[in-house]
Amino acid sequence: MDTIELKPPGLSLWRHISEIIGGEIRSGKIKPGAAIPSEYELVARFDVSRHTVRRAIMRLREQGLVDVVQGRGAFVRMKALEYTITERTRFAKHLKQKGVELRNRFLAAKKIAASVEIARLLRLDRREPVWRITVISYADEVPVSLGCVFHPARRFPNIVQDRETNPDIASVYAHYGVEDYTRLSTWIATRMPTEAEAELLQIDVLDPVIVSQKIDVDPKGVPIEYNETLFSGRSIRLHFPTSDLAMKSGLPDRPPTISRSVLDSP
Amino acid sequence: MDTIELKPPGLSLWRHISEIIGGEIRSGKIKPGAAIPSEYELVARFDVSRHTVRRAIMRLREQGLVDVVQGRGAFVRMKALEYTITERTRFAKHLKQKGVELRNRFLAAKKIAASVEIARLLRLDRREPVWRITVISYADEVPVSLGCVFHPARRFPNIVQDRETNPDIASVYAHYGVEDYTRLSTWIATRMPTEAEAELLQIDVLDPVIVSQKIDVDPKGVPIEYNETLFSGRSIRLHFPTSDLAMKSGLPDRPPTISRSVLDSP
DNA sequence: GAGTGGTCTAGACCACCTC
DNA sequence: AGGTGGTCTAGACCACTCA
Numbered sequence: 001m002d003t004i005e006l007k008p009p010g011l012s013l014w015r016h017i018s019e020i021i022g023g024e025i026r027s028g029k030i031k032p033g034a035a036i037p038s039e040y041e042l043v044a045r046f047d048v049s050r051h052t053v054r055r056a057i058m059r060l061r062e063q064g065l066v067d068v069v070q071g072r073g074a075f076v077r078m079k080a081l082e083y084t085i086t087e088r089t090r091f092a093k094h095l096k097q098k099g100v101e102l103r104n105r106f107l108a109a110k111k112i113a114a115s116v117e118i119a120r121l122l123r124l125d126r127r128e129p130v131w132r133i134t135v136i137s138y139a140d141e142v143p144v145s146l147g148c149v150f151h152p153a154r155r156f157p158n159i160v161q162d163r164e165t166n167p168d169i170a171s172v173y174a175h176y177g178v179e180d181y182t183r184l185s186t187w188i189a190t191r192m193p194t195e196a197e198a199e200l201l202q203i204d205v206l207d208p209v210i211v212s213q214k215i216d217v218d219p220k221g222v223p224i225e226y227n228e229t230l231f232s233g234r235s236i237r238l239h240f241p242t243s244d245l246a247m248k249s250g251l252p253d254r255p256p257t258i259s260r261s262v263l264d265s266p
Numbered sequence: 267m268d269t270i271e272l273k274p275p276g277l278s279l280w281r282h283i284s285e286i287i288g289g290e291i292r293s294g295k296i297k298p299g300a301a302i303p304s305e306y307e308l309v310a311r312f313d314v315s316r317h318t319v320r321r322a323i324m325r326l327r328e329q330g331l332v333d334v335v336q337g338r339g340a341f342v343r344m345k346a347l348e349y350t351i352t353e354r355t356r357f358a359k360h361l362k363q364k365g366v367e368l369r370n371r372f373l374a375a376k377k378i379a380a381s382v383e384i385a386r387l388l389r390l391d392r393r394e395p396v397w398r399i400t401v402i403s404y405a406d407e408v409p410v411s412l413g414c415v416f417h418p419a420r421r422f423p424n425i426v427q428d429r430e431t432n433p434d435i436a437s438v439y440a441h442y443g444v445e446d447y448t449r450l451s452t453w454i455a456t457r458m459p460t461e462a463e464a465e466l467l468q469i470d471v472l473d474p475v476i477v478s479q480k481i482d483v484d485p486k487g488v489p490i491e492y493n494e495t496l497f498s499g500r501s502i503r504l505h506f507p508t509s510d511l512a513m514k515s516g517l518p519d520r521p522p523t524i525s526r527s528v529l530d531s532p
Numbered sequence: 533g534a535g536t537g538g539t540c541t542a543g544a545c546c547a548c549c550t551c
Numbered sequence: 552a553g554g555t556g557g558t559c560t561a562g563a564c565c566a567c568t569c570a
Contacts (some may be wrong), residue, residue, distance in 0.1 A: 012558060038536060049560045051317075054537085062472060063458060070537045071567035084453070121522055134529065148528040186506040187350070187521045190456040190474045190499035192329060194527040206328065208456045208474030208499065213522045221516070230528055233456035233474065240452040240506055250487070255453045256387055256479045261460040262414045262496055263400065278539060304555060315541045320556085336556045337548035 014055035017046055021056065025065050025076050035073040036066060062206050064234060080235035083144060084255050103141075104167065107134040107200075109160040111153050118150055121215060122223045129153035131160055136200055143201045144236055147212075147229030155224070173224065181224060184215040186240075190233065201232045208233040280321035283312055287322065291331050291342050301339040302332060328472050330500060346501040349410055350521050369407075370433065373400040373466075375426040377419050384416055387481060388489045395419035397426055402466055409467045410502055413478075413495030421490070439490065447490060450481040452506075456499065467498045474499040 021042075024030050037045065042053040057074055060066045068074045113127040122130065131151045137144055151159050155176065162172045173181055189211045198205045210231040217223050231238070237255055287308075290296050303311065308319040323340055326332045334340045379393040388396065397417045403410055417425050421442065428438045439447055455477045464471045476497040483489050497504070503521055 014558080040536085049562095051561090052559060055558085057537095068537070069568085071535085071569080073536060117523060121518055146528060148525075183508045185508060185517055188454050188476065188504040188506070189502070189524055190476050191524065192472075192474060194529070196529050197527060200529075206458075206472075208458060210454065210456050210476075211524055213524070215518075226522070228522070228525060228528055236455070238454040240454070242449045242451060251451055252387055252481075256492070256494070257383060258455055258457065258477055258479070259414075259494060261463060262412060262494055263460070263462050263466075280539080306555085315543095317542090318540060321539085323556095334556070335549085337550080337554080339555060 018056035018059040032076050032078045084237045084239045086239045103138045109133045121226045145231050150226040184217045187213040284322035284325040298342045298344045350503045350505050352505045369404045375399045387492045411497050416492040444484050450483045453479040
């Protein structure tokens with residue numbers, strides 16, 4: 001009712017409203033966890049139709065500023081507890097120190113015939129058997145990743161049970177005579193989750209996820225695992241230290257904060 | 267008018283419509299680059315209001331299936347030419363072989379006083395001068411990254427002009443007596459772009475971007491550069507090879523394709 | 533039951549692109 | 552000029568949450 005007259009020309013109403021509320025969130029006028037005004041209140045305040053208000057709120061969702069819950073309201077998103085993921089074992093140890101428990105759950109495990117793609121990555125023949133395990137992992141009951149692991153099934157016939165009972169992968173491999181293993185390569189991309197993925201990760205379909213694809217090989221360079229994992233983008237950071245140097249020189253105590261825009265002034 | 271009766275109960279109309287059109291896109295019935303039916307045609311076909319059709323199209327946008335252009339229509343997104351980025355120099359060389367030209371453009375360069383954050387990362391004192399350069403880079407006129415680079419200004423007084431005239435960073439550093447430099451650490455995250463960023467990268471505001479933050483150090487471990495770069499998420503893949511091993515063992519000829527969902531059956 | 537967001541309609545006018 | 556998407560209104564009913 002008040003601010004609307006100051007609307008810059010050329011800016012649509014819903015954008016303007018979204019920027020006003022967004023501003024109130026960023027300035028801390030509406031605090032994390034608190035509800036923004038209800039749709040009807042905003043209709044009254046700005047004297048616009050409900051559709052316009054809803055469009056504005058949709059933008060706030062797109063920007064990751066609010067979470068909307070039917071029947072309750074729209075709430076300012078809590079600052080994500082940000083997990084920085086380095087190497088698996090180190091990650092678990094690091095979290096344990098902070099009192100965070102990491103837990104894996106196998107959603108599915110199936111022996112399938114290698115597709116052209118999987119055969120190429122694991123250097124198998126087409127249609128050779130591979131284990132396909134779908135895993136979701138939680139840190140303190142919060143889902144952090146959802147992935148899918150492939151192992152050559154002839155070489156690792158019981159790896160599903162082995163991994164399920166023994167979280168230490170190195171020792172599982174040792175049991176098969178693989179004394180050591182290393183990362184051959186990692187690819188990182190990003191995309192939007194499907195609705196099923198978003199539900200499992202307990203995120204909004206409008207939240208981006210990180211896709212990590214990696215291949216581990218034995219000391220002879222033979223692939224033993226291909227892994228495609230999704231990380232909840234807003235709460236996870238992947239970290240690639242250049243190890244020996246990081247030891248010598250010392251990493252920053254905390255990872256850099258992510259700026260809201262790389263174009264911002266300071 | 268036809269398919270609507272088969273709508274699964276509990277699924278909203280717009281979701282249903284979006285899935286039908288999405289299916290036609292994925293099945294190839296509507297080809298990349300082609301327009302989907304206009305809003306009015308869809309209104310007639312499904313016998314719903316235009317608002318409902320628009321909501322369905324919005325979802326297709328969110329999923330990255332279509333690009334919408336005012337006054338023209340909604341078009342099935344072309345398969346993104348995917349760039350895999352490894353190391354800068356290697357990246358440029360690799361692209362050049364493929365006949366792709368990589369070009370950098372400086373959007374801004376300014377000497378500023380280090381913020382607490384930048385001082386921490388570059389191990390400077392607060393308010394020491396640093397150069398802040400905003401860079402956009404193009405591969406064949408297509409924007410691929412947008413970033414912001416910080417250098418200690420006392421140590422590298424003319425680095426802006428140096429870098430602008432000489433694309434080979436190693437030789438620029440050599441000019442300042444830095445014979446070699448290495449990556450101390452890299453952090454990877456993802457978020458949604460701001461509208462300004464989306465415009466510069468020529469992407470939709472609904473397309474996620476990869477945020478890469480890295481610190482380079484000289485042989486003594488002293489930071490010489492902090493870099494925060496955004497990559498257009500849908501067309502860029504970052505690659506972290508475990509170098510020596512990759513040489514010995516041989517990487518796959520192509521990076522793994524990214525599955526549409528990690529939950530998909532095969 | 534009161535209050536919240538989710539879906540859907542029917543219509544209007546505007547901005548932009550193409551011919 | 553005619554077709555496309557973009558914005559906005561005024562209303563209706565439904566689904567969910569919480570006291």
